[in-house]
Amino acid sequence: MAKPAYVAVDWGTSSFRLWLTGHDGAVLAERRSDEGMTVAATAGFASILARHCQAVSAPAGLPVIVCGMAGARQGWVEAGYLDVPAALGAIPSAAVRVPDPLADIRILPGLAQRHPARPDVMRGEETQLLGALAERPEGHRLVCMPGTHSKWVHVAGDSVTRFSTFMTGELFEAVANHTILRHSIAEAGAVDGDSTAFRQAVADIIRDPALASNLLFGARSGALLHGLSPADAKAHISGTLIGLEVAGALEAAEPGTPVTLVAAGSLGSLYESAFEIAGIEPVVIDADAAVRAGLAVAARALWAI
Amino acid sequence: MAKPAYVAVDWGTSSFRLWLTGHDGAVLAERRSDEGMTVAATAGFASILARHCQAVSAPAGLPVIVCGMAGARQGWVEAGYLDVPAALGAIPSAAVRVPDPLADIRILPGLAQRHPARPDVMRGEETQLLGALAERPEGHRLVCMPGTHSKWVHVAGDSVTRFSTFMTGELFEAVANHTILRHSIAEAGAVDGDSTAFRQAVADIIRDPALASNLLFGARSGALLHGLSPADAKAHISGTLIGLEVAGALEAAEPGTPVTLVAAGSLGSLYESAFEIAGIEPVVIDADAAVRAGLAVAARALWAI
Secondary structure (H helix, E strand, C coil): CCCEEEEEEEECCCCEEEEEEECCCCEEEEEEECCCHHHHHHHCHHHHHHHHHHHCCCCCCCCEEEEEHHHCCCCCCCCCEEECCEEHHHCHHHCEEECCCCCCEEECCEEEECCCCCCEEECCHHHHHHHHHCCCCCCEEEEEECCCCEEEEEEECCEEEEEEEECHHHHHHHHHHHCHHHHCCCCCCCCCCCCHHHHHHHHHHHHCHHHHHHHHHHHHHHHHHHCCCHHHHHHHHHHHHHHHHHHHHHHCCCCCCCEEEEECHHHHHHHHHHHHHCCCCCEEEEHHHHHHHHHHHHHHHHHCC | CCCEEEEEEEECCCCEEEEEEECCCCEEEEEEECCCHHHHHHHCHHHHHHHHHHHCCCCCCCCEEEEEHHHCCCCCCCCCEEECCEEHHHCHHHCEEECCCCCCEEECCEEEECCCCCCEEECCHHHHHHHHHCCCCCCEEEEEECCCCEEEEEEECCEEEEEEEECHHHHHHHHHHHCHHHHHCCCCCCCCCCCHHHHHHHHHHHHCHHHHHHHHHHHHHHHHHHCCCHHHHHHHHHHHHHHHHHHHHHHCCCCCCCEEEEECHHHHHHHHHHHHHCCCCCEEEEHHHHHHHHHHHHHHHHHCC
16 A cells, blocks of 8 residues: 555535545545534544544554534634635645644635625535646636535636525425425435426526425425326426526626536536536536545645645 | 304314304304314314314304315315316305214315416415405406415406415425524524515515525525624525515516405515515405405305305
């Protein structure tokens, strides 16, 4: 095995991911668990990190670079925010050091937009951005990072100029589990972005976003009156919420701005389908690779690795 | 006490209301409980009704007129739907009789819109409409009935031509209780429709409805960055969702169509405030009075009371 150079950690609200990383950025070992910030706030951040480091046989004292909610006020050590407009290159040096007698552990800051009428925050996505844009820092683009709280980021060269959060993933969970629509989608599996139900819902909401809370109810009335299947009802809800996000984000951008999609797995496929309906051809970057690349950029900047 | 003529019941998903009513429509006694359809489906509709009838000393065998979810498939006896376009006057004769050896108990039907792309249903609101419009059945108007599932109904004379459900109330509950925004509104009391936070949120979403899932997140980012209070965060969420509904419903109507608001209590005040911001001056009708009036119209039609 190549010699480990540092430990990279993406510590989200509900997930923990760790990569033992070599000098060349190669992943030597990986750990994933659901010990996100919420769990760690009770169980202890230091002990969770130590256990996973031990599980991959990380040498004692290896430096650790962390991004995500571990740096939130309710997290391990508060890592604050860089205010936008912000150069992505300024992120590593704004990392906060965790008091630890054995290892150099740093948590990267988030980004804050303090505009009075459009306040917004991100924590974790700035590191994905750092990785996604490290090799192509030219021009103006709009970067979409879908998820529980999707981020749409306006980037000019190496700088974040502004960004918007759309709480699409969390709205989907709340609607699918805590409204009457849950009866219409019971037992349905993963949403198929190529299904007619998904594509039609995206098209309908893009044409008329003000009807969002009416179109959502179509999952129930369609089931009652037209025998809409649970799979199609679920695709309808997903398409409505993702399409609403895409409509809102594109409306706030200059027409023709190139779009980069930083996503992974099945969620990425849903957004690619929605983009196609919206007439957008994005550059697609894998979100997992992007966060590892961003942590690598930070590690190299901090420790000359 | 005047002589009771019939028992009127509004039996919703989560609430039960009963009025012992005289020949002239006067309320002789009233009962309210949370034994809605969900509870009654387990506890038994007949026994709940009998107990409340007994509590108001209703004479045995008095006829009972019921509207609402008691007529749903999961309810007491399924009362089906009248398809729109539908004359409100056709509702009473479409009532379904509950098999009961002692009393004449009838449940009023709902309304269904079987349009392939815009299926929709209502159950209970058709009786409010019947009451609200009984004395002024002329012209074309748009009737807003806010609630868990708000209904916007296009009425021409005595006929319902089409309608749309906006699941505003249920979305508010899901967002306020089952997303990260719950932390920002903890312990906040009732929303004030005259507050700047509510009015600004209504204005913002009407101007740009596609940003709904972004503007909602402002309750959190505003709390994090600008110290937005729990009361203002809650008003912001409420204003965003009510404003979205108003924007969507008005967009789908002919400009200048007169609007009638059938609402009660604090919810009615929030909609009146949102209407003012949207430049609408509605005729306001009390929802409680409207449902009693609708049940009275039905009772008179069925029993020549």
